[in-house]
Amino acid sequence: MIKLVIPGALPGLNEYIAAERQHRQKAAAMKKQYEHAIILLIKTQLRGVQFSGPVRMTYTWHEKDRRRDKDNVSSMGRKIIQDAMVKAGVLSNDGWAEIDSFQDNFSVDKRNPRIEITIEEVKHGQETPKSRVRNEVHR
DSSP states (O other), rough: EEHHHHSOOOOHHHHHHHHHHHOHHHHHHHHHHHHHHHHHHHHHHTTTTOOOSOEEEEEEEEESSOOHHHHHHHHHHHHHHHHHHHHEEEEESSSSSTTTEEEEEEEEEEOOOOEEEEEEOTTTTTHHHHHHHHHHHHH
Protein backbone atom coordinates (compact mmCIF):
# COMPACT_ATOMS: atom_id res chain seq x y z
CA MET A 1 0.00 0.00 0.00
CA ILE A 2 1.28 3.45 -0.89
CA LYS A 3 0.09 6.95 -0.12
CA LEU A 4 0.15 10.13 -2.16
CA VAL A 5 -0.64 13.52 -0.60
CA ILE A 6 -1.68 16.45 -2.75
CA PRO A 7 -1.63 19.77 -0.87
CA GLY A 8 -4.52 22.17 -1.38
CA ALA A 9 -7.56 21.44 -3.50
CA LEU A 10 -8.17 20.56 -7.13
CA PRO A 11 -10.81 22.25 -9.27
CA GLY A 12 -14.23 20.76 -8.92
CA LEU A 13 -16.53 19.73 -11.71
CA ASN A 14 -18.33 23.08 -11.54
CA GLU A 15 -15.06 24.99 -12.10
CA TYR A 16 -14.18 22.70 -15.01
CA ILE A 17 -17.60 23.17 -16.63
CA ALA A 18 -17.35 26.96 -16.21
CA ALA A 19 -13.93 26.94 -17.92
CA GLU A 20 -15.30 24.68 -20.67
CA ARG A 21 -18.16 27.11 -21.30
CA GLN A 22 -15.70 29.99 -21.67
CA HIS A 23 -13.54 28.05 -24.12
CA ARG A 24 -12.85 24.33 -24.44
CA GLN A 25 -9.11 24.93 -24.62
CA LYS A 26 -9.25 26.80 -21.31
CA ALA A 27 -10.69 23.74 -19.57
CA ALA A 28 -8.15 21.45 -21.23
CA ALA A 29 -5.30 23.76 -20.21
CA MET A 30 -6.55 23.85 -16.63
CA LYS A 31 -6.72 20.03 -16.46
CA LYS A 32 -3.25 19.73 -18.01
CA GLN A 33 -1.78 22.23 -15.51
CA TYR A 34 -3.09 20.26 -12.53
CA GLU A 35 -2.03 16.93 -14.04
CA HIS A 36 1.50 18.28 -14.48
CA ALA A 37 1.64 19.41 -10.84
CA ILE A 38 0.40 16.01 -9.66
CA ILE A 39 2.93 14.19 -11.84
CA LEU A 40 5.69 16.16 -10.08
CA LEU A 41 4.26 15.13 -6.69
CA ILE A 42 4.07 11.51 -7.86
CA LYS A 43 7.71 11.56 -8.94
CA THR A 44 8.86 12.94 -5.60
CA GLN A 45 6.56 10.96 -3.30
CA LEU A 46 6.19 7.62 -5.10
CA ARG A 47 9.62 7.43 -6.77
CA GLY A 48 9.09 4.90 -9.54
CA VAL A 49 6.24 2.91 -8.00
CA GLN A 50 4.32 0.96 -10.64
CA PHE A 51 1.33 -1.31 -10.22
CA SER A 52 0.98 -4.25 -12.57
CA GLY A 53 -2.35 -5.55 -11.30
CA PRO A 54 -5.65 -3.97 -10.38
CA VAL A 55 -5.71 -1.52 -7.48
CA ARG A 56 -8.09 -0.22 -4.85
CA MET A 57 -7.89 3.50 -4.30
CA THR A 58 -9.10 5.40 -1.26
CA TYR A 59 -9.41 9.15 -1.59
CA THR A 60 -9.69 11.35 1.49
CA TRP A 61 -10.69 14.86 0.52
CA HIS A 62 -9.75 17.32 3.29
CA GLU A 63 -11.58 20.48 2.22
CA LYS A 64 -11.05 23.93 3.79
CA ASP A 65 -14.83 24.23 4.33
CA ARG A 66 -18.12 22.65 3.28
CA ARG A 67 -18.97 25.02 0.44
CA ARG A 68 -18.40 22.54 -2.40
CA ASP A 69 -20.62 19.49 -2.82
CA LYS A 70 -18.88 16.19 -2.28
CA ASP A 71 -19.59 14.96 -5.81
CA ASN A 72 -18.29 18.25 -7.23
CA VAL A 73 -15.04 17.84 -5.28
CA SER A 74 -14.39 14.19 -6.02
CA SER A 75 -15.55 13.58 -9.59
CA MET A 76 -13.19 15.93 -11.40
CA GLY A 77 -10.44 15.39 -8.85
CA ARG A 78 -10.40 11.61 -9.38
CA LYS A 79 -10.25 12.13 -13.14
CA ILE A 80 -7.27 14.48 -12.91
CA ILE A 81 -5.42 12.29 -10.38
CA GLN A 82 -5.96 9.01 -12.22
CA ASP A 83 -4.96 10.51 -15.58
CA ALA A 84 -1.79 11.87 -13.94
CA MET A 85 -1.01 8.44 -12.47
CA VAL A 86 -1.28 6.88 -15.93
CA LYS A 87 0.95 9.57 -17.47
CA ALA A 88 3.50 9.11 -14.66
CA GLY A 89 3.52 5.33 -15.19
CA VAL A 90 2.10 4.39 -11.77
CA LEU A 91 -0.91 2.80 -13.48
CA SER A 92 -0.85 1.28 -16.96
CA ASN A 93 -4.37 2.58 -17.59
CA ASP A 94 -7.35 3.79 -15.57
CA GLY A 95 -9.95 1.39 -16.90
CA TRP A 96 -11.95 -1.39 -15.30
CA ALA A 97 -9.10 -3.90 -15.46
CA GLU A 98 -6.67 -1.58 -13.65
CA ILE A 99 -8.90 0.05 -11.02
CA ASP A 100 -10.83 -2.56 -9.09
CA SER A 101 -12.59 -0.03 -6.88
CA PHE A 102 -12.32 3.35 -5.24
CA GLN A 103 -13.77 4.97 -2.17
CA ASP A 104 -14.22 8.62 -1.23
CA ASN A 105 -13.98 9.99 2.31
CA PHE A 106 -14.45 13.64 3.24
CA SER A 107 -13.43 15.92 6.09
CA VAL A 108 -12.83 19.60 6.78
CA ASP A 109 -9.37 20.90 7.65
CA LYS A 110 -9.29 24.71 7.52
CA ARG A 111 -5.54 24.93 8.08
CA ASN A 112 -4.36 22.10 5.83
CA PRO A 113 -6.69 21.30 2.93
CA ARG A 114 -5.32 18.35 0.95
CA ILE A 115 -6.12 15.12 -0.81
CA GLU A 116 -4.72 11.85 0.51
CA ILE A 117 -4.82 8.86 -1.80
CA THR A 118 -3.93 5.36 -0.68
CA ILE A 119 -3.37 2.78 -3.38
CA GLU A 120 -3.38 -0.92 -2.68
CA GLU A 121 -2.79 -3.63 -5.25
CA VAL A 122 -5.51 -6.25 -5.29
CA LYS A 123 -3.95 -9.68 -4.91
CA HIS A 124 -5.42 -12.62 -6.79
CA GLY A 125 -8.38 -13.90 -4.79
CA GLN A 126 -8.84 -10.61 -2.87
CA GLU A 127 -11.40 -9.08 -5.17
CA THR A 128 -14.09 -6.91 -3.69
CA PRO A 129 -17.68 -8.22 -3.89
CA LYS A 130 -18.45 -5.66 -6.63
CA SER A 131 -15.45 -6.65 -8.74
CA ARG A 132 -16.25 -10.33 -8.27
CA VAL A 133 -19.76 -9.76 -9.64
CA ARG A 134 -18.38 -7.61 -12.46
CA ASN A 135 -15.83 -10.28 -13.40
CA GLU A 136 -18.45 -13.06 -13.35
CA VAL A 137 -20.75 -11.03 -15.61
CA HIS A 138 -17.94 -10.54 -18.16
CA ARG A 139 -16.81 -14.17 -18.28
